Amino acid sequence: MTESPALQVRLGNIAHGGHTVARHEGRVIFVRHGIPGELVSVRLTDSAPDAKFWRADVVEVHEASEHRVPHFWDAANALKHQDPVGGAEFGHISLDYQRVLKAQVAAEQFTRLGGLKAEDCNFPAVQAAAGSADGLGWRTRMSYSVDSAGRLAMSGFRSNELTSIDSMPLAHPAIESSGIYVVDYSGIDRVEVAVSSADDRTILVLLSETKPGAAAKVAKQFPEGVNVASFSQRGGSAADGKGSLQVLAGDPWLSEKAMGEKYRITGEGFWQVHRAAANLLSERVVELIEPARGEQIADLYAGAGLFSLPLAKAVGQQGRVFSIEGAPGTHADAKKNLKSFGQATVIRGRVERVLRQVARDANLDAVVLDPPRAGIDKQVAAELGSSGVSRICYVSCDPASFARDIARLTARGYELEHVEIHDLYPHTHHMESIGLFVRR
Template identity: 25%
Template sequence: MVNEIGETLVTEIRQLDKKGSGQAVVWRENELGNPKKLKLTIPQTLPGEKVRVTVDQPDRRRRKAIAEEILEANPERMDPPCPHFDLCGGCVWQHWQYTGQLKQKTNHVKQAIESQGFDPNLVRDTIGMDDPWHYRNKMEFTFAKDGSLGLHEQGNFRKIIELETCLIAGKEMVEAAMEIANWVKSHQLKGYDKDAHEGLLRHLMVRQSFVTGEMMLALFATEAPTGHLESAINDLVVRVEEKFPQVKSLLWLENTQWADRTQSEKNHILAGRDFIYDEMVGYRYRLWFDTFFQTNPTQAQKLVEIALEMGQPKKTEKMIDLFCGVGTFSLPFASQVAKLAGIEIVETSIESAKRNAQDNGISNTYFLAKDARKGIDEVLESFGNPELLLLDPPRSGAGGKVMRRIGRSQPERIVYVSCNPDTFATDIKELEPFGYTLKAVQPVDLFPNTVHVECCALLVRNEG
């Protein structure tokens, strides 16, 4: 049916794309009567659902459409519990029962490795959470131009959805964020205008250890917390200290750069210290505002335990931890090997890793601030070939050059921790010519109600 808005169609969701939106195909006739394929992207739909949509410009090959009515629902569909779900870009699968999400994530990993010729039966079922809510220990909120605090609207980087709650963040973190939002309103402070490049407040970072309870509140602003801001800052400190004694780090971070990132040119400690303590698998870590640390500590601990189980570290062995960060995997492994070398390009992370090792009484580690490929060469020269190598690269993967360098170093066992099944699959393909066999892949859900899935895999060098 054609109307003023476009053409109304009924279609079935075949699969989901990498952003979690439904994908459908409609065959139509063109002006010559020949069949023409129209690919539709329909957010907030699930596989197998029959939906009615109205498509503007249906003569195009690809269009995005909104489901006007779910005619036949997936049996795993549920009412999303968050009042912001329809607009907020924080999580996209709140309308899907958790068991369905986990099956989808397992299938994603299977499809990724099968596309590279590996046996999908090597992939185990994804390990989920008992409670897939309030799991994040770090959130970055953004201030709108009027000073309201929230998250970006889905698909619209310029618009901020003012939040009443957030169901994936720790509960105390949300309470603290709402108090900051009230403080901003009471002092009529302005947010940053990305277009005009003016205004005061840009972001609020909240992070909290679920073990120690310590919390950090970090405000990113375009000015120093002095002069006309002094009265408001004093009020902020009083509010936080009275209502949130668990806040051990209250920071004001100056950022005048145009890039919309949580970065700082000058740091001001308003109360407490400039870091908080966290713990994982019995080891203590110092976390600064820019420290990368797993944002789901419950599942991250499981990931570390799986890596240890797969890697089987021995007291007689040497080990390399590539992309080691602040030592999340380094410290638990170091206590079970003869010596460990960690390589990471971010110098502040390496300094943190050294300090964390010292804080935990670990003395058999060597940490090097260098890019992965050059770092491997330097470590191998002084360290020798390791029996065990672990890598935990960014979403873009390690890349062919790094993987081939790993292959040439011939460790007996390789543990690959990945946050992107697709780059993981292409990376491990590079190891086959060097005599490595994929033994097992264990997906772990660190981000419930989103499309992301982590996995831990073991590759073993063939004998002879």
């Protein structure tokens, strides 16, 4: 990374994305690894003369916030590492204050982008999820790069430089003790590791190879009991159907559990990352949407059927649940997970197109949606408005896209009746929101 002269700045408010806002000679600088109110020296990481704003990392703290704590991971500590790896950008902030800052970000997004009025809203506090008191060991799924020496590595924010690592404190203890850090990954460029949150003895490693035969050699280095599969790249991933999995050891899937029900998740198929998230979100969605016997409900971006299954149980044989997912691999998981529920119709396709068809053929009572980070697009919002469905439960992992979609849905006749925020990503700037919209 090219050295830049350090600037001394006073950090202002927290901003979405894990930054604080500072100003220097009229220029706005988005600063990572700081806390509002601190006086710090920063190293510019993006300072093009014609840029609307600059980016920087804190390198020295002159006046520390009372909420600053020693970072738990040197590789992610900007005060010790010139190019700190991503994934723990709030690790220098006390957990309680992390949640205060996240609540401030959510409130700012909901008012500025969502069109909500602060005086009319009781913005919620960010709730801690079940788990360790220190916010460590919660990640059941990890993604790593591989450096030129064949070691697991990670990169920093907006950086292509790799830092080799021998631990990741946010990863589930079973991942940390699985032996993945002593393996030679030569010929591999990406390593995905997952542990079942239902059975932490089951580990699945997915290898993306750049040299034919490399994955088979790597697989032999893992201890017995670790499941290993290789992913042959064909311009995509196994989850989106543009790649294929080859089993090298054990099974290419994990067994998961939520609300007492079992799920099967194959390869790169989607599952919630926090060890407590699947159960927490399922319970809250069912409680908020209040499915009744005989109702017809659409579950959009349904993944492997995490919400579809308890919804199908709730509506009974007299009702119907439409589980809609676009990714072929994840759709296949949903078909397996819902095969014993005749009232569940599992559909693969683009959400906006399938929703239009379903809304025309069925009298939908409610919709549940858990879209990717980008949120829903205008067409999905329009289809929801046209459907006239009375209740929408929206699960979001990004406050900015959720806020934008609040505006889209309220413009189409819905009111945000309830919103809650859960800290499912401790020591990062991310958060999970759940909103209940009702038809006005």
